[in-house]
Amino acid sequence: MLTAVLSIFITLTPPIDTLPPAYAKAFKESMPLEKLASPVSVLLPAELKTEGVVGQARLSALVPSLLIPEYGASLTSTVYLRGIGSRMENPSMGLYVDGIPIMDKNVYDFDWTGIRFAALMRGPQATLYGRNSMSGTLVLQSASPDGETHLNAYAEAGLAKTLRTGATVSFGQHVLTAGFKYSAGWSRNEYKGTLCDPYQGLSLRWKWEQAPSGKTRWSNSLFATLSKEGGFAYGLYEDGILHPVSYNGEGSYRRISLIDGVGFHYSGDSFTLDGTGSLQLLSDDMHMDQDFTPQNVFTLQQAQNSATGTVEVILKSQKEHWQPSAGVFTFYRYNRMHAPVTFGRTGIENLILDNANRNIPEEIGYLTIADDELLIASDFGINTFGAALFHESVFTLGCWRLTAGLRLDYEGGVMAYDCLTNLHYRFIPTMKADKALDVPYHGTVSHSSGLQVLPKLSALFEASGDVSLFGSVSKGYRAGGFNTQIFSDILQSQTMTALMKDLGVYLDNLPTSVGAENTRYKPESAWNFETGVRLVKENFRAEATFYYMNVRNQQLTVFPPGKSTGRMMTNAGASRSLGAEAELDWRPGAFHFHASYAWCDARFVSYNDGNHDYSGNRIPYVPAHTAFASAAWRHSFGTVNLNLSASVRAYGPLCWDETGLLQEPVHIRPEARIALSFSKWELWLRGENLTGRTGRNFYFKSVGREFFSLERPCNILLGISINI
Amino acid sequence: MKTNKLFLALTALALLACNKKEPEVIVPQTADYKGTVTVMYKGEPYDNENIEVNFTPSEDGKTASITIFKIRFVPQMPVTIDVTIPNVQLTSTSTEVLLSCDEVIPLAMGGEYPRYKVTNLTGSIEHGTLDFSLNFGDIPTTFTGRQLLK
Numbered sequence: 001m002l003t004a005v006l007s008i009f010i011t012l013t014p015p016i017d018t019l020p021p022a023y024a025k026a027f028k029e030s031m032p033l034e035k036l037a038s039p040v041s042v043l044l045p046a047e048l049k050t051e052g053v054v055g056q057a058r059l060s061a062l063v064p065s066l067l068i069p070e071y072g073a074s075l076t077s078t079v080y081l082r083g084i085g086s087r088m089e090n091p092s093m094g095l096y097v098d099g100i101p102i103m104d105k106n107v108y109d110f111d112w113t114g115i116r117f118a119a120l121m122r123g124p125q126a127t128l129y130g131r132n133s134m135s136g137t138l139v140l141q142s143a144s145p146d147g148e149t150h151l152n153a154y155a156e157a158g159l160a161k162t163l164r165t166g167a168t169v170s171f172g173q174h175v176l177t178a179g180f181k182y183s184a185g186w187s188r189n190e191y192k193g194t195l196c197d198p199y200q201g202l203s204l205r206w207k208w209e210q211a212p213s214g215k216t217r218w219s220n221s222l223f224a225t226l227s228k229e230g231g232f233a234y235g236l237y238e239d240g241i242l243h244p245v246s247y248n249g250e251g252s253y254r255r256i257s258l259i260d261g262v263g264f265h266y267s268g269d270s271f272t273l274d275g276t277g278s279l280q281l282l283s284d285d286m287h288m289d290q291d292f293t294p295q296n297v298f299t300l301q302q303a304q305n306s307a308t309g310t311v312e313v314i315l316k317s318q319k320e321h322w323q324p325s326a327g328v329f330t331f332y333r334y335n336r337m338h339a340p341v342t343f344g345r346t347g348i349e350n351l352i353l354d355n356a357n358r359n360i361p362e363e364i365g366y367l368t369i370a371d372d373e374l375l376i377a378s379d380f381g382i383n384t385f386g387a388a389l390f391h392e393s394v395f396t397l398g399c400w401r402l403t404a405g406l407r408l409d410y411e412g413g414v415m416a417y418d419c420l421t422n423l424h425y426r427f428i429p430t431m432k433a434d435k436a437l438d439v440p441y442h443g444t445v446s447h448s449s450g451l452q453v454l455p456k457l458s459a460l461f462e463a464s465g466d467v468s469l470f471g472s473v474s475k476g477y478r479a480g481g482f483n484t485q486i487f488s489d490i491l492q493s494q495t496m497t498a499l500m501k502d503l504g505v506y507l508d509n510l511p512t513s514v515g516a517e518n519t520r521y522k523p524e525s526a527w528n529f530e531t532g533v534r535l536v537k538e539n540f541r542a543e544a545t546f547y548y549m550n551v552r553n554q555q556l557t558v559f560p561p562g563k564s565t566g567r568m569m570t571n572a573g574a575s576r577s578l579g580a581e582a583e584l585d586w587r588p589g590a591f592h593f594h595a596s597y598a599w600c601d602a603r604f605v606s607y608n609d610g611n612h613d614y615s616g617n618r619i620p621y622v623p624a625h626t627a628f629a630s631a632a633w634r635h636s637f638g639t640v641n642l643n644l645s646a647s648v649r650a651y652g653p654l655c656w657d658e659t660g661l662l663q664e665p666v667h668i669r670p671e672a673r674i675a676l677s678f679s680k681w682e683l684w685l686r687g688e689n690l691t692g693r694t695g696r697n698f699y700f701k702s703v704g705r706e707f708f709s710l711e712r713p714c715n716i717l718l719g720i721s722i723n724i
Numbered sequence: 725m726k727t728n729k730l731f732l733a734l735t736a737l738a739l740l741a742c743n744k745k746e747p748e749v750i751v752p753q754t755a756d757y758k759g760t761v762t763v764m765y766k767g768e769p770y771d772n773e774n775i776e777v778n779f780t781p782s783e784d785g786k787t788a789s790i791t792i793f794k795i796r797f798v799p800q801m802p803v804t805i806d807v808t809i810p811n812v813q814l815t816s817t818s819t820e821v822l823l824s825c826d827e828v829i830p831l832a833m834g835g836e837y838p839r840y841k842v843t844n845l846t847g848s849i850e851h852g853t854l855d856f857s858l859n860f861g862d863i864p865t866t867f868t869g870r871q872l873l874k
Contacts, residue, residue: 360803364803430833504806505804505805506803506805
């Protein structure tokens, strides 16, 4: 099976050894990318433009084993890579932008205007990149100043009133970039009669670099985004039928983020010193109709104000046969979260009173709540902090490059929660009037990852000038944390218990619920065993990789049974991912062929949620295959170039839940692009998802009901750009 | 001399008479008790063990309220409830506090609960033991429990 899938892999790039120095500095590695003993997919500006990679989701399938479905809103950013991923909390893929580690998944999804380079290193990169780089690390680099004056501007418009426009101006030591994106939306909310997922966003970037001497270089990268959008286009799935999106509550997301990173580089005679410090601010506000029905059941707001500081220093030495590097990393993050859940009248009746009265004998009486709305107020102050020491040595011995690395990583967190429910209840027939009841719930809870020891051993053997073989063993980990989204369930349970106690009634079969101390979830860790072969010859490049990942304490989003309203992260017992990946890139003459393929068999080794044993079942949301193939042809008519390209990306099948019974077939999305390039101008027309098929790309349960979201339909976009 | 002796004897008698006290009555005190509530269900006794009962007298000590926590009247009840019996008459003697109540509507689940009207309550508190019997509606009920040390 493995050998059957060993073949097709491509990079869209010229050979990696031609990577411009401006991009190579985005990495922490002591050696060139082509000498790395792990697979890397690289996209340079031309490929980013040709494939319409305007954000991380467009990397899906283009990078083997990667799926980033577009659903929900910008804060969603669910990344599945090599069978590992999660919808909530910490991502399994690290993200670095201009050398700055992005610490909050809520800002992973942003407009890539101004991004000039993307590389995704697959497999655990924890030794150098630390927390959350468990299945891989995505490194992005924006345009850097070169002392010259440039202007690059573009505009692209398509269906659904889609508009993307932006400009990058480079002058002196500065690069300024601005981007704007607008969409009227794709999905209609049948209940409201409006499109539920409009988007408008602005991104601004300022980059400054200066080298006062040949040995030192300073840089500053400032990145801000402002966006306002709808989202959460989820339709009810009932009796095998997917109904249109139809809900009455607000579905929106607003985000302001500001990230500033300062970089310092010093080149000594026998060493280099790199320092990076960043400040990352985020203020966002999400409103969600959590029942996604026209009934007035319950809604959620989640507003965050967070500040994160990071510092990293790396010392490297360049000797002929030994290139050691050592570093220290530390961060602190404070997140103030306001996350009230509001129950409407239908929710009070169906979710709270029905549950309570079901357990009270009719002859005794029954409970009523007079309020039209029931607010469960939840505020959290979450402190997260971490520190790491790491070292990596690369030994060059003839045709061999041996790497040994070790990272010691610690992370902890403290969460203060302050929750309050107030309501007016009455027990009939005994109570003659409504009675006010306040139910406070507050305290602190902490978690610690312990000291994570993250080793790495790898070897690369250059069998010839063109072929190299590599293998590696490494460990990665994803940080633990707190389940804040389960607090609505906790508070419902606390409220009901307090109400019953106030009444003097005690249920024999009190519904079980977790408490705040149970909201901690543990870090997830993975050992990765990998071997591969790489061929680079002139205009041809191919790479194939086999891996086995052994995952412990896998973090999974689960829905408590019954009519529960929350969701929570749990540490599944164990899982493993077995897979093969291949990429191929060939540029004969005016043609350019590129293909990538991945097979992934990710299964639970042991997972029993207390009700069912899912051992042996596929891990939900992880596609068994991803594939991408493209062909491009360029022809010159004097000063005018005609560029034609067509591609197809596919992923699937996948399971939607742990049982494996609900499955999604393979999705196939063809795309095409035609462009006319002049000396400074380019005009293009491109189409995405040309068949218009809208497969399901997300599944979840809420209050016992099932929901799906759909992929976006066909989009045709007309664009123009200028380079001067 | 005889006169003196007589005077001394009378004085001694007077002093003895002054020192002799009337027997003191017990002042009812707030207390918690733990014991067994037995209800008669279909002619058979049904025990609720380890039931806590709070006894709270009024300020003048003439009445008290008795709260029985987490009582179950029949085995099939899927819930237990707190029941308060107000206006229990108290009669204190030198050795015990007697309880009595001919008829009262108990309090439960936030208000009066006539379904389990209390009748014929009699009982006592003596040497740290609370005993009483009553009818909750038509359910004969008894309690015997010891005072919990604070």
